[in-house]
Amino acid sequence: MKKVLIISGAGLSAASGIKTFRDSDGLWENHDVMEICSTEGFMRNRQKVLDFYDARRAELAAATPNYAHIKIAELKAKYGEQIVVITQNIDDLLERAGCADVVHLHGFLPNLRCESCGEIWRVGYDSIRDKICPKCASSRLRHDVVMFGEMAPEYERMYREASECTLFIAIGTSGEVIDIASFAKRAPYSILNNLEKSRLDRHFDTLYIESAVNAVDKIARDIEEFLRKD
Incomplete structure (x- = not known):
């Protein structure tokens, strides 16, 4: 076949x-790509990365x-x-x-992932703030996007x-x-x-x-x- x-x-x-992943000078939305798209950046400033992907979901909601x-x-x-x-x-x-x-x-931007139990579910275009895992009720959540440094x-x-x-x-x-x-x-x-x-x-x-x-x-x-x- x-x-x-x-x-x-x-x-x-x-x-x-x-917007494209890589803009001039390695920036994305005025952020250094490695600050918001790597495991190292996530460990250094977790909230900054979560806020960044919240903004991307809001941007996606307005796109067609x-x-x-x-x-x-x-x-x-x-x-x-x-x-x-x-x-x-x-x-x-x-x-x-x-x-x-x-x-x-x-990965898939409209999804969230629980870091406690691994559950993945669709949040659509909502913010990660105040969300809990539907399986284990953990608040330890992250974006379901592969970062540099991950498989x-x-x-x-x-x-x-x-x-x-x-x-x-x-x-x-x-x-x-x-x-x-x-x-x-x-x-x-x-x-x-x-x-x-x-x-x-x-x-x-x-x-x-x-x-x-x-x-x-x-x-x-x-x-x-x-x-x-x-």
């Missing part, structure tokens, strides 16, 4: 107003899925298990567009899917965190969509150097043609 793997990054959600999210959701609904959707993004915009079975490599459990799934796919597509990712070039070289056919040209380009068979919103119809056409071929 032909299998399509789509891996997305910040470029997918940019048109929805979700863009056309690229919607189109990917339509493709997933049409082709089911033949299309695997994996994202580096922690937002829920693919889900809100109707996409099923999205694999979030770096990312879904990476094993990503590597397995990458080894099995016959069409690999990367949308809106720089390749700084994940070695998508190696996935492209291994796959029989590959497509890259990024806003700007990069060192990744030479590893892919087809390039769409434009926004995800502008490229997604072309990518959808390529997927449908690929899956129709004998």
